[in-house]
Amino acid sequence: MTDKALSITQVIKDRGKTRVLDDITLSLAPGQRVALLGHNGAGKSTLIKSILGLIPIEGGAIRIGDATPGSAQARRETAYLPEAVSFHPALTGREQLTLFAKLSGSKADVPGLLERVGLSDALDRRIGTYSKGMRQRLGLAQVLLGQPKVALLDEPTSGLDPISRQDLYAIIDELAAQGTAVLIASHALTEVEARTDRIAIMRKGQMVADDTLNNLSALAGLPIRLKVRASANPDALAAELGGNRINGASVELLCTPEDKMEALRRIAGLGDAVADVEMTPPKLEDLYRHYAQEDLQ
Amino acid sequence: MTRFLAITRTEMLILRRNRWLLVATLIMVLFALALTFAGSAPTGTLGVDMLTVSVASMTTLSVYLAPLLALMIAFDAIAGDVDRGSLSLLLSYPAGRGEILLGKFTAHLAALAFAMTVGFGTAGAVAAWFGGAGPESLMALARLILTSILLGAVFLALGYLLSAMAKGATAAAGLSAGLWLVFVVLYDLGLLGAVVMDKGGSFTQSVFPWVMVANPADAFRLWNIAATEGVAMASGMTGAAQALPVWAAPASLLIWPVLGFALARAAFRRVEP
Numbered sequence: 001m002t003d004k005a006l007s008i009t010q011v012i013k014d015r016g017k018t019r020v021l022d023d024i025t026l027s028l029a030p031g032q033r034v035a036l037l038g039h040n041g042a043g044k045s046t047l048i049k050s051i052l053g054l055i056p057i058e059g060g061a062i063r064i065g066d067a068t069p070g071s072a073q074a075r076r077e078t079a080y081l082p083e084a085v086s087f088h089p090a091l092t093g094r095e096q097l098t099l100f101a102k103l104s105g106s107k108a109d110v111p112g113l114l115e116r117v118g119l120s121d122a123l124d125r126r127i128g129t130y131s132k133g134m135r136q137r138l139g140l141a142q143v144l145l146g147q148p149k150v151a152l153l154d155e156p157t158s159g160l161d162p163i164s165r166q167d168l169y170a171i172i173d174e175l176a177a178q179g180t181a182v183l184i185a186s187h188a189l190t191e192v193e194a195r196t197d198r199i200a201i202m203r204k205g206q207m208v209a210d211d212t213l214n215n216l217s218a219l220a221g222l223p224i225r226l227k228v229r230a231s232a233n234p235d236a237l238a239a240e241l242g243g244n245r246i247n248g249a250s251v252e253l254l255c256t257p258e259d260k261m262e263a264l265r266r267i268a269g270l271g272d273a274v275a276d277v278e279m280t281p282p283k284l285e286d287l288y289r290h291y292a293q294e295d296l297q
Numbered sequence: 298m299t300r301f302l303a304i305t306r307t308e309m310l311i312l313r314r315n316r317w318l319l320v321a322t323l324i325m326v327l328f329a330l331a332l333t334f335a336g337s338a339p340t341g342t343l344g345v346d347m348l349t350v351s352v353a354s355m356t357t358l359s360v361y362l363a364p365l366l367a368l369m370i371a372f373d374a375i376a377g378d379v380d381r382g383s384l385s386l387l388l389s390y391p392a393g394r395g396e397i398l399l400g401k402f403t404a405h406l407a408a409l410a411f412a413m414t415v416g417f418g419t420a421g422a423v424a425a426w427f428g429g430a431g432p433e434s435l436m437a438l439a440r441l442i443l444t445s446i447l448l449g450a451v452f453l454a455l456g457y458l459l460s461a462m463a464k465g466a467t468a469a470a471g472l473s474a475g476l477w478l479v480f481v482v483l484y485d486l487g488l489l490g491a492v493v494m495d496k497g498g499s500f501t502q503s504v505f506p507w508v509m510v511a512n513p514a515d516a517f518r519l520w521n522i523a524a525t526e527g528v529a530m531a532s533g534m535t536g537a538a539q540a541l542p543v544w545a546a547p548a549s550l551l552i553w554p555v556l557g558f559a560l561a562r563a564a565f566r567r568v569e570p
Contacts, residue, residue, distance in 0.1 A: 075390060085386060088311055099304070100390065102300065103304075103391060142386070
């Protein structure tokens with residue numbers, strides 16, 4: 001018995017001679033939203049497909065609740081949204097969703113679900129006439145079928161306009177509120193930042209980070225960026241503070257969280273020579289770069 | 298248990314929606330009617346009714362058309378879903394791969410059966426109306442329809458096999474065309490060449506009929522010809538049929554769909570979406 005909705009332990013997957021998943025460990029509690037980040041080919045989709053039992057793994061273990069991937073129970077309890085999902089163009093949205101409802105064995109309110117994702121107007125139109133965003137919404141509607149224990153979303157925001165993205169995250173929050181563990185593989189860093197409980201970063205088949213955003217920032221020890229705008233003489237200011245000159249009138253300083261106050265005091269001590277100070281804490285993007293490209297630096 | 302029926306229903310919907318069913322039925326009706334009228338000339342000389350002659354002509358037609366129509370639906374069954382990226386989603390649902398394949402097979406076979414029955418049925422009715430028919434020739438027509446459906450089933454299964462093995466729907470279509478050419482045209486040409494080379498030796502006597510009946514398309518032809526004397530006379534193809542036991546052709550045509558489906562199932566198991 002386990003209290004995890006999804007647990008992945010030391011999973012290994014080889015494709016030919018390359019190891020595409022190398023000792024991956026990750027677990028999701030019920031109701032948790034975890035972002036899975038990584039560059040193309042880092043192994044995100046491969047990991048998701050092994051959770052679904054679509055591809056065999058060479059080592060380690062995956063459990064959905066207590067079920068093994070690909071078992072009847074696991075298939076009932078997982079929902080999946082493939083990357084750039086597409087359906088048979090000759091079917092209507094209603095027909096396609098009805099098929100999925102029958103396959104999942106759940107009594108579903110098909111029109112209601114399609115309305116929930118904003119497709120009520122296109123209910124009886126052929127999927128061939130749908131835009132990419134509409135197909136993505138239809139894909140999302142089938143995620144909501146039944147009450148999955150785990151939802152795996154592969155690039156759910158691709159092809160969606162900003163408003164649809166807001167809707168998407170509202171739906172993800174709803175899923176999480178009903179106790180579904182949601183794993184979101186994504187490139188859209190800024191959205192993920194605000195909308196997930198934890199962030200896992202993969203690089204070349206390895207899990208290089210798995211923590212909350214705050215903990216990751218502290219762990220990475222990334223510098224805080226101070227942008228100081230000079231009122232008259234930026235060169236003198238740069239010499240005084242020891243930073244880099246940028247865009248004509250400003251100087252950029254990097255400092256650790258501990259040195260931040262000390263640096264601010266020095267800047268304040270310069271009096272009239274400083275016109276403005278802008279402080280930027282490290283963003284997810286910096287963190288992502290830090291973890292995902294560690295070896296390149 | 299009813300999950301494969303959900304797949305079947307959806308596949309039927311697709312076949313109706315994309316006009317495949319309409320076009321296939323139309324092709325069958327037109328070709329069958331054309332052959333019935335064009336082939337009605339020798340009725341008097343052979344002393345058989347018009348339906349018998351019509352069945353003989355349509356047997357030859359079906360050898361080409363049944364595999365072709367079957368492959369035309371089957372090639373896309375798995376490779377198409379892989380191309381669209383919808384197979385991984387379908388497989389994440391509780392339906393197993395066997396159920397998915399069975400669901401598609403049921404729908405596709407029903408569509409083929411419809412096209413065959415309507416096509417040959419229409420032509421048969423026309424022939425019977427104009428040239429008369431007897432119990433024997435009606436049996437021959439029923440046999441033609443049933444065996445055509447079986448032949449279609451063989452090539453549906455083989456089409457799935459290719460669809461599972463090919464990288465993409467386009468490749469699957471190409472492979473299917475090749476398969477059709479080999480089974481329907483080249484196989485017979487090869488055998489003909491072998492018989493000519495052999496000059497009536499032991500190959501022609503004992504091996505050749507068995508090699509011939511191993512091909513489902515030839516088994517189909519032999520079954521229809523061996524069963525009715527009139528059809529055999531009309532098609533002038535009695536030698537090979539007489540050299541084999543009665544059960545050989547039906548056995549071949551019944552074993553092939555099962556074998557093909559098992560192979561397709563095995564190939565589908567190895568597909569990583």
